[in-house]
Amino acid sequence: MNDSTIHFSDRKALLQSLCREIGACFASEIDSDLVSPFKTEIPAIDSLSSGGFPKNTLSEIIESSPSSGGNLLLYHLLERVKQQRGYVALVDGNDSFAPDSVESSETLRHLYWVRCRTTKEAIRVSDLLAGDGNFSLLLIDLRRNDLNTLRRIPGNQWYRLQRAVQKSTCTCVAFTPQVLIPAAKLRLRLVSSFALSALDEDHTHLRDRLSAEPLSDSAIERIG
Amino acid sequence: MYAVIQIPVFPLQALLRQMRKRPKGPIAVLDESGEQSYILTANKVARQFEVTEGMHPARALARCAHLQLIPRSEAAEKSTTRILHLLAQTLSPRIEATDSGLVTIDLRGATEQSRQEKLESLVERFRTIGLFVRIGIAGTPDHALWAAYLAKWIKRVRWVDTFLNQLPVAVTGISQEVVEIFAGWGIHTLGAIKKLPREEVGARLGKSGLDLWDxxxxxxxxxxxxxxxxxxxxxKLELDYRVENLEALLFILKRFIDELTLELRVSHQAAFGFKIYLKLENKRIQETHIEVPIPSSRASTLFRILETALENMQTQDAIVGVHLRLDTAEARARQSDLFAVAMEDAVGFGETADRIAALVGPDRSGSPRANNTWRPDAFHIEKLDTEIQTDFEPESHKPSIGLPLERIRPPRPIRVFMQDEQPAAIEGEVIQGIVKQVNGPWRLSSDWWDNKPWSREEWDIELEAGGLYRIFRTSKGWFVEGMYG
Structure with missing residues (x-):
């Protein structure tokens, strides 16, 4: 059949079928459907993600407007790993993590923080940590990295990261300023809006006020 | 119950094990130690050309023109013998170095199932280090030895008479003369010998006959x-060729590590460091010391550490000798605390952390700790604990109020337009806009007792366009410190 006679939707179905066949070849990988998700205990996230961030996969949290709860979520995930008696790695794309903002000093003992200077460093470090196998959660914070540089990351780099995560028992969540990761299996945009009064509110109330919306594959913006 | 492990064509296997690229086709090992050289042993392909032990090399070449002759190496045989003994000791401490490439093991005390599993695992272990072995298991050392000769991999003698009926008399190693005597009597197998009256065998063949019958x-x-x-x-290895790349060096070191980890296992020790001495062509010795973060006796772990450490190593000249020495300590079997949090592969993490440190620079990766000071953004980085003991003392907790801050490092200068002594508008590289709401000011200062006093006036602001920020003023001007979110 001539390629030009295949309609776009048929081509897409063909590609998806091919991906499934190729995926079936990697029998040694952990079937993420059988592994329980990483429960965040934040209603907005768990309700949109079948109970939590799926394990052995890459998820993307988009924070496109300022102060919409990205930090609140990120710091809460650190606490969750401590409660679950695991280790968490944070790839800090622009060196913006504030240790003095963490609620409990004990939480920091479970955290491996990498202070990157560039996007390239952040991606390379993420690859190394995804393959390490010791972390139950890998967080990649790229929210303050230069957008043009982020858009130039080739799609296959993200797929490579996804494959590395898939072979491990790790949950990987990347925080981005815009939809950027074609390999992400779960994609949520934070849509909360916090006012100055939030600085006097209890964390539990703030987390309950977090809201998000799911984004599909078609939301990926292709930048040439 | 006894087991015999035999390495067939031992001198040849010992040599091939040391070669990076194994030759193919007909191969024979040449013994040049005596007045005349002779074929010591040959592989299956060479035997098909009727090349046999004891043959003169010229005659062997006449039978097989493509025959590759490799001189015998006593060093290779010594090294392989040591591996054989060490691996045998993983089955039982009671072993006998019966002959060259042959070891007898006393298996009494082991259950049949554990015996079988261990033997299968042992065969695989030998295979991974490049040796093919045959193992015989029987009720006596003699039967076990003969079973090994018949084995493809592992042969267990269950029905002794059936087993003996398969064996020719010559397998016992008795002289050809005695074999011919038995043949003259119509006795061709060991089963037939067993049926003979002991006294009659002794009367005709003497003590050797009695020993054989027994x-x-x-x-x-x-x-x-x-x-x-x-x-x-x-x-140690003195090379008769030059090593000029890392791959070739690692091949030699991998073999050393495989052998040394056997030594560690058998003696219940673990390695906490390596010393590598490389003899160079210019007669100098280059020394390298490598630390093992957590003592280990696992070959894969130790080799990985070695490989990472040698990645960027350079030598002034080609390498002609390699010496590897381990620093060892008694291996401790320790049960982790029930309440402790521990990494599964702390050594593997150590390597990851080293690679990350090499990428991002020192002191930019690790576990953060807030400093005990009021100075903003004061912290230091420590090595991540790969085992966290539960501390039942109360943790220090901040009040869980407000949104966490995301820092801008270093704080960026901004222009602030004041109205009624409060920020009303911001202009800067990172943030700008009309201020919708403010909280503050909070005046802070500290460290006035040493030579680094500081003081500042902090404000929390909300911009009309959205976003919550912390800004501060010092004697040097206004800065934005971070965003809440």
């Missing part, structure tokens, strides 16, 4: 001559 019938109680290896945590 061995065949399983009545010879032979005590094993116990053999114990003394631990040696070093390996």
């Amino acid at each position: 061995a065949v019938s399983g009545q010879r109680s032979r005590l094993l001559k116990p053999y114990k290896t003394e631990p040696q945590f070093f390996r």
